[in-house]
Amino acid sequence: MADKTVNLLAPATGAVIALEKTSDPIFSQGTMGQGFGLTPTHGHVVAPVSGKVTMIADSKHAVGIVTDDGLEVLVHMGIDTVGLKGKPFEIKIKADQEVKAGDPIAEMDLDQIKAKGLDTTIMVLVTNSADKLAGLDVTEGKAEAGQVVATAYLKDEKQEESHSNKKLSHKDLATFIIKEVGGKDNVNNVIHCITRLRFYLKDENKADDDTLKNQRGILDVMHASGQYQVVIGNEVASVYDEVVKQLGDLGNQEMPQPKDDGKNPISRGFGNLIGFITGSMSPIIGVIAAAGIIKGILALLTLPQLGSLLSIKSTPYITISAIADASFFFLPILVGYCAAKRLNSDPIIAAVIGGALVYPQLVEWGKAFKTMFEVGGIKFEFLNYTYSIFPMILAAWLAKECEVWLKKWLPSYLQMIFVPLITVLVVSILTLTVTGPIIQGIANGIAVFINWLVHASGWIGGFIIGGFYQVLVIFGLHWGVVPLVAQQIAGTGESALNAIICSSMIAQGAAVLAVAIKSKKEDLKELGFASTISAMCGVTEPAVYGISLRYKKVFISGCIGSAFGGLVTGLMHGTMYGFTGGLIGFSSFFNPKHPTDLSSFYTFLLASLVTIIVAFLVTWFWGYNDNMTKGAKVAKKKRPGTN
Known part of the structure; x- marks a missing residue:
C-alpha cells in the first residue's frame, strides 16, 4: 500500500x-x-x-x-x-x-x-x-x-484517489463498492449482517481490497467463509438497500463452491460451517436481541423495589411478553428461512419445515415427551423445538439436498407440486424422529457444559474469555459462539458466557471513546463517538475495524479492560438472561423468573464500571496519541476452507 x-x-x-x-x-x-x-x-x-x-x-x-x-x-x-x-x-x-x-x-x-x-x-x-x-x-x-x-x-496514486475526506451518500458508496468488487457481473449474491455486506463473488481476485479499504465509509475488507465481506458499520442496512437496487435481479444463481485449496479438510470444513451459521443467524440477531431487551424491561417493571409497576398476570405484561417471545418461539422458522436463502434453496419450504417443528400440538407433546413409536425397546419421543437453532440448520441443508435430488429425477411438469410435497414430508419426519433429537441433545449438552464450565472456572475463565473474545470477532469466529449462547438461554434460561462477552463489547467502546475525546482529528472524533455508541449497544465491529486495529494499542487496551471486566463477572458468578450485549443489555441481567434476585444486575454494574475505567485509562495513557501512525487496515488471513 x-x-x-x-x-x-x-x-x-x-x-x-x-x-x-x-x-x-x-x-x-x-x-x-x-x-x-x-x-x-x-x-x-x-x-x-x-x-x-x-x-x-x-x-x-x-x-x-x-x-x-x-x-x-x-x-x-x-x-x-x-x-x-x-x-x-x-x-x-x-x-x-x-x-x-x-x-x-x-x-x-x-x-x-x-x-x-x-x-x-x-x-x-x-x-x-x-x-x-x-x-x-x-x-x-x-x-x-x-x-x-x-x-x-x-x-500510492490509487490510494490517494480512493481515499476521500468527503463522506459519500449511501447511493454513491453502493456504486463505488459494486464497481470495486468487480462489477455486477462478478456478483452471485449479497446478504448483510449487523455491520457487513457479505458478497458471494464469482472471482474474488477481481475485487480491489486496497481501494475499498481506503474509502471513507468502509472500515475494512475480509475474505472469510467463502464470502467477500465489506465492513460498513452502523449504516450497513442503508448501503445494502442501495446495493440491492443497483444490482437488480441476480436470478437464482448458485453460490460458488469452496475451492479445494489442498488444506486440512477438517479445518476447511469448520470454516465452511462457520460461513453457513453466519448466513443462517446474522439476519435475525437484531430481532432476538430486541426480544431480550423487551423481556429484561418487563422483568424490571415487575420489581417490588420499583413498586411492581406490572403484574406478571396482567394483560399488558402477557401481551408484550408474547411479542418478545415470538422471535424465540418461532426461531426454527426464522433460521430455516435464512439458512435456505444462504444455501440458495427454497426458503418457503424450509420455513414450513420450521413451522412443523413448532406446531402447537407437537410442542405440547414435546413438553410431555410423548412417545411417537417404539423400535426394539427404544422409544422415539417428541421434543420441544421452540427456541432451537441447530436442528433447523441441519434440516435446511437436508431440504436443499432433497430438492436438488428431486429436481434431477422428476420431470419438470411434476416438480412444482411434488418437490415441496416430498421435501417437506421427508425432511420434517426425519428431523422429528432422528436428526432433531440427536442434534438437540448434543446442543443442549454443550450449552449446559459451557455454562457449568464458565461458572466453575470463576475469575480465571472470566479473565481469559473477557481478554480474548474480541479476537474471535476479528476473524468472524464469534459466529460459532452466537448460536451456543442462544442455545444456553433456550435450554437453561441463562448464559454466564454472554455476561462475560458483554464486558468485551463495553471495553472496546470505552477504548475508542478515549480516542475520540483525546484526538484533535475531526474525522477520528466523528468515527470514535459513533463507534462508541455502537459498541455500547453491542456491536463492536465499527470500533474494532475502524479504530482499534488501525491503532493496535487501542485494541489491546480494550482487551485489557474486558479481561478485568470478565474477571469481576466470573468472580461474582454473574449471568445473563437475554441475548443482548453492551450497556444497552442491562435489562437482560434481571432474572425474569425471580425479579427480586438482583445479584447479576449488581455484578453487571460493577463489571461495567471496572471495564470502562480500565479500558479508558489504559488507552488514554498508553494506547493512543495523535502522533501515532495509523496502520494499514488489517488484512485478515483467509480462514481454512474459504476461497
Whole structure:
C-alpha cells in the first residue's frame, strides 16, 4: 500500500526526538502533521528534503519546501520564536528556489534564542500528512546535519484517489463498492449482517481490497467463509438497500463452491460451517436481541423495589411478553428461512419445515415427551423445538439436498407440486424422529457444559474469555459462539458466557471513546463517538475495524479492560438472561423468573464500571496519541476452507 518512500534528513547536528516529546502541544499532538524534532548543538540548518522553496516566514523562523512527490515539508526553527522578529536567524535561500537535500538554508543563533528563555528545537513536519503519508518512521538519537533520520511512506496514486475526506451518500458508496468488487457481473449474491455486506463473488481476485479499504465509509475488507465481506458499520442496512437496487435481479444463481485449496479438510470444513451459521443467524440477531431487551424491561417493571409497576398476570405484561417471545418461539422458522436463502434453496419450504417443528400440538407433546413409536425397546419421543437453532440448520441443508435430488429425477411438469410435497414430508419426519433429537441433545449438552464450565472456572475463565473474545470477532469466529449462547438461554434460561462477552463489547467502546475525546482529528472524533455508541449497544465491529486495529494499542487496551471486566463477572458468578450485549443489555441481567434476585444486575454494574475505567485509562495513557501512525487496515488471513 505504500511502496514509495522519501528520506528526511536531520536539519542540523543534534539529537532527534519523537514528535510527542517536543514541548509545544500544537506540534506534539500532531496538529500540524507528522514529523520529528531535533535539539540542535550547532546553528547550521540544512534542507531535510529536495524540492522548491514555497515559503519563508517574515520572521525568518520557518521555511516551507514542496518535494516533487507533493510533500509539503515545514522546517520550524525554535519554539515560539516568531516573536523574535527574525533577529536570531539568517536565511540562505530565496522563495521559489530549488534546493537539494542537505543544502544550507539558514543559520540560527542558539545562544540568542536561549537568552530569551525559548526552546531551540527545530521541527520538521509534513503538513499534508493526512493526504500524502501512509506512515513515517523516525530514528531517535544523535545525528549529524544531512544524515537520514526518518523515512516517509507515501500513499500510492490509487490510494490517494480512493481515499476521500468527503463522506459519500449511501447511493454513491453502493456504486463505488459494486464497481470495486468487480462489477455486477462478478456478483452471485449479497446478504448483510449487523455491520457487513457479505458478497458471494464469482472471482474474488477481481475485487480491489486496497481501494475499498481506503474509502471513507468502509472500515475494512475480509475474505472469510467463502464470502467477500465489506465492513460498513452502523449504516450497513442503508448501503445494502442501495446495493440491492443497483444490482437488480441476480436470478437464482448458485453460490460458488469452496475451492479445494489442498488444506486440512477438517479445518476447511469448520470454516465452511462457520460461513453457513453466519448466513443462517446474522439476519435475525437484531430481532432476538430486541426480544431480550423487551423481556429484561418487563422483568424490571415487575420489581417490588420499583413498586411492581406490572403484574406478571396482567394483560399488558402477557401481551408484550408474547411479542418478545415470538422471535424465540418461532426461531426454527426464522433460521430455516435464512439458512435456505444462504444455501440458495427454497426458503418457503424450509420455513414450513420450521413451522412443523413448532406446531402447537407437537410442542405440547414435546413438553410431555410423548412417545411417537417404539423400535426394539427404544422409544422415539417428541421434543420441544421452540427456541432451537441447530436442528433447523441441519434440516435446511437436508431440504436443499432433497430438492436438488428431486429436481434431477422428476420431470419438470411434476416438480412444482411434488418437490415441496416430498421435501417437506421427508425432511420434517426425519428431523422429528432422528436428526432433531440427536442434534438437540448434543446442543443442549454443550450449552449446559459451557455454562457449568464458565461458572466453575470463576475469575480465571472470566479473565481469559473477557481478554480474548474480541479476537474471535476479528476473524468472524464469534459466529460459532452466537448460536451456543442462544442455545444456553433456550435450554437453561441463562448464559454466564454472554455476561462475560458483554464486558468485551463495553471495553472496546470505552477504548475508542478515549480516542475520540483525546484526538484533535475531526474525522477520528466523528468515527470514535459513533463507534462508541455502537459498541455500547453491542456491536463492536465499527470500533474494532475502524479504530482499534488501525491503532493496535487501542485494541489491546480494550482487551485489557474486558479481561478485568470478565474477571469481576466470573468472580461474582454473574449471568445473563437475554441475548443482548453492551450497556444497552442491562435489562437482560434481571432474572425474569425471580425479579427480586438482583445479584447479576449488581455484578453487571460493577463489571461495567471496572471495564470502562480500565479500558479508558489504559488507552488514554498508553494506547493512543495523535502522533501515532495509523496502520494499514488489517488484512485478515483467509480462514481454512474459504476461497
